[in-house]
Structures are given as structure tokens and as C-alpha cells.
Amino acid sequence: MGMTISQKILANKANKDEVKPGEIVMADVDLTFANDITAPIAIDFVKRLGVDVFDKGKVALIPDHFTPNKDINSANQCKIMRDFVMERNLPNYWETGEVGIEHALLPEQGYIKPGMLIVGADSHTCTHGALGAFATGMGSTDLGFAFATGKSWFRVPESIKFIYKGKRKKWVVGKDLILYTIGKIGVAGALYKSMEFTGDAIRELPMEDRLTMCNMAVEAGAKNGIVEPDEITVEYLKERGIENDQYGILKSDADAEYSSLIEIDVSNIEPQVAFPHLPSNAKGISEIKDDIKINQAFIGSCTNGRISDLREAAKVLKGKKVAKYVRLIIIPATVQVYRQALKEGLFDVFLDAGAVISTPTCGPCLGGYMGILADGEVCVSTSNRNFVGRMGSKKAFVYLSSPAVVAASAVAGKIIHPDEVLK
Amino acid sequence: MIIKGRVWVYSDNVDTDVIIPARYLNTSDSKELAKHCMEDIDESFAKEVKNGDIIVAGYNFGSGSSREHAPIAIKASGVACVIAKSFSRIFYRNAFNIGLPILESNVVDELEKSDEIEVDTKKGQIKVLKNGKVFESSVIPEFMQRLIESGGLFNYAKEILKV
Numbered sequence: 001m002g003m004t005i006s007q008k009i010l011a012n013k014a015n016k017d018e019v020k021p022g023e024i025v026m027a028d029v030d031l032t033f034a035n036d037i038t039a040p041i042a043i044d045f046v047k048r049l050g051v052d053v054f055d056k057g058k059v060a061l062i063p064d065h066f067t068p069n070k071d072i073n074s075a076n077q078c079k080i081m082r083d084f085v086m087e088r089n090l091p092n093y094w095e096t097g098e099v100g101i102e103h104a105l106l107p108e109q110g111y112i113k114p115g116m117l118i119v120g121a122d123s124h125t126c127t128h129g130a131l132g133a134f135a136t137g138m139g140s141t142d143l144g145f146a147f148a149t150g151k152s153w154f155r156v157p158e159s160i161k162f163i164y165k166g167k168r169k170k171w172v173v174g175k176d177l178i179l180y181t182i183g184k185i186g187v188a189g190a191l192y193k194s195m196e197f198t199g200d201a202i203r204e205l206p207m208e209d210r211l212t213m214c215n216m217a218v219e220a221g222a223k224n225g226i227v228e229p230d231e232i233t234v235e236y237l238k239e240r241g242i243e244n245d246q247y248g249i250l251k252s253d254a255d256a257e258y259s260s261l262i263e264i265d266v267s268n269i270e271p272q273v274a275f276p277h278l279p280s281n282a283k284g285i286s287e288i289k290d291d292i293k294i295n296q297a298f299i300g301s302c303t304n305g306r307i308s309d310l311r312e313a314a315k316v317l318k319g320k321k322v323a324k325y326v327r328l329i330i331i332p333a334t335v336q337v338y339r340q341a342l343k344e345g346l347f348d349v350f351l352d353a354g355a356v357i358s359t360p361t362c363g364p365c366l367g368g369y370m371g372i373l374a375d376g377e378v379c380v381s382t383s384n385r386n387f388v389g390r391m392g393s394k395k396a397f398v399y400l401s402s403p404a405v406v407a408a409s410a411v412a413g414k415i416i417h418p419d420e421v422l423k
Numbered sequence: 424m425i426i427k428g429r430v431w432v433y434s435d436n437v438d439t440d441v442i443i444p445a446r447y448l449n450t451s452d453s454k455e456l457a458k459h460c461m462e463d464i465d466e467s468f469a470k471e472v473k474n475g476d477i478i479v480a481g482y483n484f485g486s487g488s489s490r491e492h493a494p495i496a497i498k499a500s501g502v503a504c505v506i507a508k509s510f511s512r513i514f515y516r517n518a519f520n521i522g523l524p525i526l527e528s529n530v531v532d533e534l535e536k537s538d539e540i541e542v543d544t545k546k547g548q549i550k551v552l553k554n555g556k557v558f559e560s561s562v563i564p565e566f567m568q569r570l571i572e573s574g575g576l577f578n579y580a581k582e583i584l585k586v
Binding site for chain 2: 024037038040041044045048049050051065066070071073074077089121123124138139140142144145148149151187188190191192204218221222223243278291366367368372379387388389392394
């Protein structure tokens with residue numbers, strides 16, 4: 001029996017010829033990281049052991065959630081991180097002014113390569129599967145263990161093969177494909193499993209859209225999301241100075257075993273909106289019959305804060321104004337994205353429209369700061385979760401959608417298709 | 424271990440944002456986290472929870488964020504055990520890692536708030552005291568049992584690193 005790409009990576013790193021779903025293996029990890037919320041507990045684990053980190057080059061500490069420090073407690077958490085980094089002389093740390101959202105920053109800066117085994121103390125670590133790595137989120141204690149030993153244990157997951165066919169409609173992006181998919185299988189539809197995204201429509205999908213899709217694999221309960229590397233992957237890495245002799249390309253065997261195969265014709269998918277309070281409450285935008293008035297629109301996060309996302313938003317916002325009493329908050333995910341958007345004139349488009357632009361941070365996505373919702377307020381957001389209380393008040397309502405739909409909705413003051421604003 | 428206690432009953436998809444909202448994640452202090460445990464799903468929980476209480480729930484308990492603060496807050500609230508139809512995978516690992524006993528069972532269907540149950544964590548049996556019905560929980564994987572026996576992930580790291 002052949003193996004899936006996920007099995008192959010785990011087998012390689014566990015030093016085995018073959019691994020089977022359900023088997024538990026101890027494997028060597030290639031990259032380990034944590035953020036300002038999860039790092040302090042992991043750091044404490046390493047300190048209590050009285051050891052150094054296993055490999056300074058393979059540890060990254062990224063203060064992105066509540067930075068620039070939102071309050072005294074957050075500042076103290078960041079200080080724990082910074083002190084540890086300085087004391088151990090760790091190279092992979094980004095100060096405010098350099099830092100971006102971890103899952104946007106790491107691929108952008110060339111830290112992610114195909115075939116790597118990656119663990120991060122953040123559930124959206126699955127993002128990095130877009131580059132053909134096996135990447136999964138864990139808690140702080142697991143990361144402390146990985147920081148100290150360079151190892152982690154894994155239950156080899158069953159894989160679900162998603163086969164996307166057909167041509168995407170105008171405005172339909174990676175975000176729509178993944179919201180549609182989660183809507184189809186549910187928030188526990190891939191629990192403990194690997195989501196392998198395949199098919200012609202994936203082969204044509206730009207890397208940033210693939211990152212968005214793998215990012216939300218966890219919203220279906222998955223252990224990882226993964227895309228086999230191809231020309232688009234090679235090109236993305238080349239742009240970061242990584243030539244193809246620096247990594248191997250693994251693919252799933254033709255006779256690999258899948259727990260199920262799910263075919264999706266993307267030509268039938270229209271822009272998607274996930275209703276409160278689950279990412280699986282996805283509907284096609286034309287199914288929305290009653291007006292959903294909004295108080296806030298948010299474009300950013302590890303899901304949709306990359307340059308292509310800001311370009312999509314700018315296409316809609318150019319020459320338009322945000323509706324009265326609506327707040328449009330735009331947060332480029334990294335400093336590089338910020339600078340690029342500035343260079344391309346996107347900031348002028350956003351500012352002319354009446355949006356506010358923040359420095360890179362996770363900020364409002366998890367209800368940290370920079371855009372907290374009041375009781376009864378409605379936000380349409382490009383982020384990944386619309387749980388009760390996720391963006392502030394537990395009496396608020398969050399709808400998830402793509403950057404173009406969020407931008408259009410900010411202009412209209414209600415959730416709307418981009419074509420409606422541009423006609 | 425035998426745990427006898429009264430239950431708090433919740434439905435499916437109890438996510439880590441409602442277990443401990445992110446607005447309280449600017450600390451890792453377990454007592455501080457416990458003060459806000461379950462706040463966005465049940466305001467009475469933190470006020471009324473007693474040592475030895477048990478949380479029972481439906482499918483996909485602990486979904487969403489990887490924040491270990493969620494099981495830490497539950498454990499620091501005095502909760503002795505969480506029993507759900509299924510758990511999200513990160514929460515499952517986190518609970519094991521910090522020593523919060525968790526079991527997979529459908530017992531929630533039989534229970535109302537404040538009912539009492541008796542849990543035998545070793546046998547994986549759950550007895551509903553009001554009617555004597557017994558539920559079996561799924562078996563804990565052998566590797567994880569060994570983890571528990573060696574005293575959790577911290578001691579396991581010590582073994583590997585020989586420190």
C-alpha cells in the first residue's frame with residue numbers, strides 16, 4: 001500500500017520506511033515556534049528542565065498577538081519572551097517594527113520548505129502545509145517539549161482527499177473554497193485527520209490562496225492541511241532565494257489510502273459567507289435574502305492579511321467611501337506586506353475610502369484589541385473564527401468572508417457581493 | 424482513580440474561546456484564568472463550580488485555538504474530569520499534558536445539570552447515580568498511558584534528555 005504525502009513526511013522524520021494511519025510515532029521536527037500568548041508556558045517548561053533549546057536555528061519566537069503591547073500584562077508576557085531570546089541568544093525573533101503575524105511571516109521570510117515537519121503553539125500552524133510541509137498546531141507544553149528535545153509525538157492521521165475541479169468564478173478565491181468545504185463537511189468533518197487539497201483547480205490556485213485554505217483546515221478539526229508542491233511552490237520559494245536543490249519534493253502515491261474522497265466543482269461556487277457562530281455555517285452570497293447590516297468590517301489576520309488580499313480589497317474600494325457609521329479596519333499581516341501595499345498606492349485607496357490601517361498584529365481576530373465589538377454589533381471579517389465572543393462582546397455577531405466581500409460590505413453598510421458595489 | 428461528582432452539562436462544539444476568552448489571555452496565571460472559565464457560555468460556572476465537579480459535553484469539545492489556558496482554566500476551577508462525545512485534537516493533547524483527566528463517552532445524553540456520576544478513570548467506566556446506568560469510555564491509546572505513567576510530558580522529556 002502506498003503512502004500519502006503526510007505519511008511520507010512523518011515516516012521520513014520518524015526514520016521509518018513506512019507509517020500507517022493510527023500509528024503513534026516520535027519524530028524529529030524541523031521548525032518549532034510559539035507566540036506571545038503561548039510562549040511563556042513553553043519557555044517555563046524549558047527553564048524547569050534546565051536545558052538549552054535543541055537547535056537555535058530551528059526555534060522561532062514571534063510576538064504577534066497582542067503587540068505593540070496592548071496592556072501591562074501583555075507587555076510582561078512579551079518581556080518573558082524577549083528576555084529568553086536575549087539570554088539564549090536565539091536568532092529567530094522579530095521585535096515590534098519587524099514582526100508580522102506568524103503564519104504570514106514564516107513563509108514570506110523563507111522559513112518554510114516542502115517536506116518539513118513543523119510544530120507551532122498556535123492552532124493555525126496548519127497554514128504551512130500550503131508549501132508541502134506537514135505542519136500542525138499544539139499547546140504550549142508540547143512546544144516546550146519540542147524546544148527542549150527537537151522531537152514531538154504524532155498519531156499518523158488518516159487523510160481525506162479533496163479534489164477541486166473546474167474554473168473559479170470572478171471574485172472566488174481560496175477563502176471561498178475553504179469556507180464552502182467546511183460548510184460541506186462541518187467543524188468536526190476532518191477531526192484528527194489530514195486534509196489533502198488536490199485537483200486542477202488547486203494546481204491553478206496562487207500560493208497565497210493555498211495558504212488561506214490550509215490555514216482554515218483546523219476549522220474542520222483537521223490535524224493538518226496540505227498541498228503537494230508544484231511549479232507554483234517552486235516559484236514562490238525561488239522568489240525567496242530558495243533553489244530547488246535545497247529541498248525534496250514528496251507526492252502522494254497513486255495507491256495511497258484515503259479515508260474518503262470528496263470532489264468539488266469550483267465552477268459552482270460563488271463568494272461564501274459563514275454565519276455566526278460557526279465557520280461551517282457557510283452560505284453562497286446569493287442565498288442571503290435579508291439585509292445584514294454591519295457596524296465593522298475587518299480585513300487582515302493569518303487567513304487573509306497578505307498582499308493579494310489587500311489588492312482584492314483595493315479593487316473594490318478604489319474611489320468608494322465606507323458607509324456612514326461603519327468602521328473598516330485593515331491590518332497588513334507583515335511589515336513586508338505593509339510596505340508593499342504602501343508602495344503600490346493601496347494605502348491611498350484605503351485612506352480615501354475612510355478605512356483605518358493598523359501595524360501588523362493578530363489584534364481583533366481573537367478579540368485582543370484594535371477593533372473590539374460592542375453588545376449587539378455585527379462585523380464582517382476576513383479572519384477564521386466567528387465563535388461566540390471571538391471578537392469582543394459575547395452578544396456580537398461575526399460573519400466570515402473574503403477580502404473583496406468584506407470591502408464591498410464596508411461600502412454598502414451591509415453584506416453584499418462585490419459586483420453590486422462596482423456596477 | 425475514582426471520581427465522584429456533580430456535572431455541568433454542555434452541548435457540541437464548546438470552543439476554547441468560550442472556555443477562556445482571549446481578552447483574559449494576557450496572563451498564564453491559573454487562578455486568574457479560572458475566574459473567567461466558561462464565562463462566555465455560562466456566567467454561573469466560575470461562581471458556582473466546586474472542587475470535584477465534572478464537565479460533560481457533546482462532540483468536538485475544546486475546538487478552535489490551541490491555547491493551553493483552556494484546560495488550565497478548567498483544572499484550576501477544581502474540575503476533576505471532562506467527559507465529552509469527542510474532543511478536538513489539540514485540546515485532547517493539552518489536557519493530557521497538564522494532567523486533566525478526559526474521557527470520551529456519550530454519557531451527556533443521560534444527564535442534566537447537577538446530576539451525580541461516578542467515574543473510574545482506569546476502567547473507563549462512568550456510572551450515572553440517579554439510575555445506575557453504566558457507560559464505557561473509549562480506551563486511552565497505549566502511548567498516552569505510558570506518558571501518564573512516566574508522570575507526563577515533563578518527566579518524559581527528562582528521560583529523553585537524561586537530565
